[in-house]
Amino acid sequence: MRIFSGIQPTGRKHLGNYIGAITQYVAGQERGEAIYCIVDLHAITVAYEPPALRESVYDTAATLLAAGLDPERCTFFRQSDVPEHTELTWLLTSVTAYGDLNRMHQFKEKSAAQRELVSAGLFFYPVLMAADVLAYRAHDVPVGDDQRQHVELMRDVAERFNSRFGDTLVVPDVRIPEVGARIMDLQFPDRKMSTTGGSPQGTVYVLDEPDAVVKKFRSAVTDSGTDVVRAPDKAGISNLIEILAAVRGAGPEEVEQQFDGAGYGDFKTAVADAVVEYLAPVRERYQALRADEPGLERILAAGADKARSISADTVVDVRRAMGVGPVRTSG
Ligand code: ATP
Numbered sequence: 001m002r003i004f005s006g007i008q009p010t011g012r013k014h015l016g017n018y019i020g021a022i023t024q025y026v027a028g029q030e031r032g033e034a035i036y037c038i039v040d041l042h043a044i045t046v047a048y049e050p051p052a053l054r055e056s057v058y059d060t061a062a063t064l065l066a067a068g069l070d071p072e073r074c075t076f077f078r079q080s081d082v083p084e085h086t087e088l089t090w091l092l093t094s095v096t097a098y099g100d101l102n103r104m105h106q107f108k109e110k111s112a113a114q115r116e117l118v119s120a121g122l123f124f125y126p127v128l129m130a131a132d133v134l135a136y137r138a139h140d141v142p143v144g145d146d147q148r149q150h151v152e153l154m155r156d157v158a159e160r161f162n163s164r165f166g167d168t169l170v171v172p173d174v175r176i177p178e179v180g181a182r183i184m185d186l187q188f189p190d191r192k193m194s195t196t197g198g199s200p201q202g203t204v205y206v207l208d209e210p211d212a213v214v215k216k217f218r219s220a221v222t223d224s225g226t227d228v229v230r231a232p233d234k235a236g237i238s239n240l241i242e243i244l245a246a247v248r249g250a251g252p253e254e255v256e257q258q259f260d261g262a263g264y265g266d267f268k269t270a271v272a273d274a275v276v277e278y279l280a281p282v283r284e285r286y287q288a289l290r291a292d293e294p295g296l297e298r299i300l301a302a303g304a305d306k307a308r309s310i311s312a313d314t315v316v317d318v319r320r321a322m323g324v325g326p327v328r329t330s331g
């Protein structure tokens with residue numbers, strides 16, 4: 001069982017990333033051969049500052065290591081260190097339908113949010129993501145709910161490749177957590193918590209000070225009712241129930257039972273305290289890891305070597321199947 005997932009270095013990582021993706025990455029190390037990548041080449045598809053990008057890669061690497069990624073038990077690297085991802089992207093464009101890319105929700109949302117350029121990179125984002133996963137012939141892709149459509153697309157790409165050029169790529173399955181797959185912004189509970197599109201008060205960062213976490217939860221937008229129950233017209237409260245359930249590793253119905261009759265104020269305080277406690281060990285470990293940039297570089301470079309030893313073989317096979325370049329044998 002091979003597992004692959006990528007995470008963007010843009011800005012600081014938030015509670016949605018942590019619950020929806022990062023905890024799954026840590027668990028994946030027990031389940032199979034886990035490969036995780038900081039996708040800096042995805043981050044350049046929207047407006048960004050070059051020095052900040054490099055810093056963000058270190059921030060994200062230290063956060064993931066603090067959360068429990070162990071370079072001895074997984075392959076952990078920076079996407080741009082492995083050029084096979086970009087080569088495979090281009091090769092896969094030949095079996096990617098323009099019409100499918102045009103239907104991607106993420107492209108519609110992110111392109112609408114751009115103030116200046118809507119880059120072609122933003123449009124191609126799902127092809128690069130397909131290449132990320134298919135380069136490793138991964139079986140299992142742990143992601144949050146927002147990435148479901150992109151995994152569907154990469155499955156289509158792999159299937160079209162295999163039927164056009166012969167069985168070469170593995171068609172991967174999506175793995176979405178049962179609880180916490182879509183954590184919403186605390187101020188705008190109809191939008192997902194997001195690295196690039198969120199509201200400052202509605203986004204809880206993994207590295208936020210406890211005071212800031214408490215403040216954000218206390219000011220979370222809720223409805224005018226009083227019952228701590230999930231309902232379609234109670235997006236704010238439903239989100240808080242989901243967060244507490246995920247943090248406790250419990251079901252949302254258990255949270256509803258426990259807070260039956262409690263007011264929103266007490267409930268919000270309980271969620272805030274639970275999240276503070278949940279994130280505290282990560283914050284503590286982060287500082288020392290982040291301070292050692294040469295150490296982070298060494299980990300990422302060793303990870304890139306391991307990653308290349310797998311992805312290079314796939315690219316050789318893909319080129320051969322497609323009739324690109326001279327005849328070569330893999331390995
Ligand atoms: P952006 O909004 O700019 O795309 P992001 O917050 O989605 O950034 P990514 O690095 O793109 O961050 O996503 C990393 C992982 O976190 C993905 O698997 C994604 O599905 C998951 N994820 C992102 N937001 C949430 C969320 N609000 N709830 C649960 N999982 C999430």
Ligand code: MG
Pocket residue numbers: 146
């Ligand atoms: Mg995203």
